[in-house]
Amino acid sequence: MSAKSIKLAPRKITGMNTIGLYTLIRKEVGRFLSVYTQTLIAPVVTMLMFYTVFMLAFGGIKREVGDVSFLNFLAPGLIMMTMAQNAFANTSSSIVISKVQGNIVDVLMPPLSSMELLAGYMAGSIVRGLSVGFVGVIVVALVVGLPIHNIPQILAFAVLGTMMMGLLGIVGGIWSEKFDHIAAFTNFVVTPLTFLSGTFYSIEVLPGLWQNMAHYNPFFYMIDGFRAGFITQADSAPMLGLAVLVGTNIFLMAVAYRMIKTGYKIKS
Numbered sequence: 001m002s003a004k005s006i007k008l009a010p011r012k013i014t015g016m017n018t019i020g021l022y023t024l025i026r027k028e029v030g031r032f033l034s035v036y037t038q039t040l041i042a043p044v045v046t047m048l049m050f051y052t053v054f055m056l057a058f059g060g061i062k063r064e065v066g067d068v069s070f071l072n073f074l075a076p077g078l079i080m081m082t083m084a085q086n087a088f089a090n091t092s093s094s095i096v097i098s099k100v101q102g103n104i105v106d107v108l109m110p111p112l113s114s115m116e117l118l119a120g121y122m123a124g125s126i127v128r129g130l131s132v133g134f135v136g137v138i139v140v141a142l143v144v145g146l147p148i149h150n151i152p153q154i155l156a157f158a159v160l161g162t163m164m165m166g167l168l169g170i171v172g173g174i175w176s177e178k179f180d181h182i183a184a185f186t187n188f189v190v191t192p193l194t195f196l197s198g199t200f201y202s203i204e205v206l207p208g209l210w211q212n213m214a215h216y217n218p219f220f221y222m223i224d225g226f227r228a229g230f231i232t233q234a235d236s237a238p239m240l241g242l243a244v245l246v247g248t249n250i251f252l253m254a255v256a257y258r259m260i261k262t263g264y265k266i267k268s
Contacts, residue, residue, distance in 0.1 A: 020112045021120055028124025032090055039086065039128065044136050047082045048143070051075065054200055065202050068231045075146055076227040077199040079136040080161060084222065087129030087162040088169040088190055091121045095173030095266075096182050104266055114261040118170065118253065125166025126159060133158055147230055153238060154229035160245040161222035165190075167252035174259045174266055193219045203235050218248040 032039040054074060065073040098104040107117065140146050148154070168190070176182040197219035203211050214220050221241035228234035234241075260266070 017111055017113070017116055020110050021116045023110075024107070024112065024117070024120030025123045025127075028090065028094060028121060029127050031094060031124075032128050039090075040132055040135055043082050043086055043132050044139055047078050047136055048139065051078055051140070051144075065233075068233055071144055072147060072231050073202070073227070073233070074200065075140050075144065076230040077197075077223050079133055079140065080158070080223050080226040081194055081197075081199050082136055083129040083133040083158065083162055084165040084194065084219070085190070086132045087125040087165040088172075088186075090125040090128040091166045091169030092173040092176070092182050092185075093169075094121065094124070095170065096176050096179060099173075099176075099266065100178060108267065114257055117260055118257050121170050122163060122166045122253075125169060126162045129162030129165065130158060133162075149232045150229045154226060156242060157222060157226040157229065157245070160242065160249060161226060164218065164222065164245060164249050164252060167249060167256050170256040171252060171259065174256070174264060177265065193217055196220075197223045198235065199223050218244055221245055 051074060055071060095104070098107060112120070137146065172182055172185040172189070176185060196214065197217055198214065203214045203220065206214060215236070221236060221244045224235050225238050225241035225245075228238055258264075
């Protein structure tokens with residue numbers, strides 16, 4: 001066949017662009033694995049430091065929360081909090097760095113739909129969050145011991161929680177125009193909701209008003225449901241927590257999809 005008889009034409013992609021989506025997910029996963037000391041080891045070390053400080057400061061060796069020791073109560077909450085923060089950091093940092101460096105076009109130019117871009121970023125954040133959580137569970141179990149009661153419940157809340165934080169990272173990353181903006185988003189949105197989620201305490205000890213307000217915080221259901229999978233003790237019904245997380249994820253997914261679809265602050 002002669003060169004003149006070959007007709008070049010754009011490649012037609014019907015349905016989902018699986019190759020492009022796989023490439024984006026591989027890029028997002030490879031980005032944090034290439035610096036695993038910062039993205040996997042460092043968060044677990046920080047978590048252990050928090051664990052030690054709170055254990056000593058609040059008399060964790062002898063103290064009990066409900067029917068379980070404070071040590072077993074605290075560990076799952078810290079693991080989930082670390083997973084959530086890293087899932088958020090994965091998407092938010094990826095998008096902000098791409099925007100600041102001007103290479104966001106490398107993601108927007110390929111034939112990927114808005115939903116495929118959303119799915120790729122979201123999958124990368126879930127993988128990072130679950131990876132940190134897996135390492136965290138192993139380390140805590142080896143160091144102080146950790147009961148495991150309901151593995152399906154643990155996995156369900158881990159996936160939904162990291163998905164929620166990944167979606168929140170996409171929204172925050174697209175909204176932010178520079179690193180100062182994402183730092184403000186983290187300090188005034190993510191951190192307060194995380195620390196007021198009952199990670200370090202049972203919301204049963206809060207006054208009536210604050211206890212009621214805690215039930216409007218989706219981070220509370222993320223922490224509470226994940227913890228209950230380990231120690232069975234919970235401040236809310238697990239099914240209610242799952243429903244809240246699913247609803248929150250649907251809302252954040254719609255917002256993030258709309259921002260990507262319209263090119264909000266990512267297309268000039």
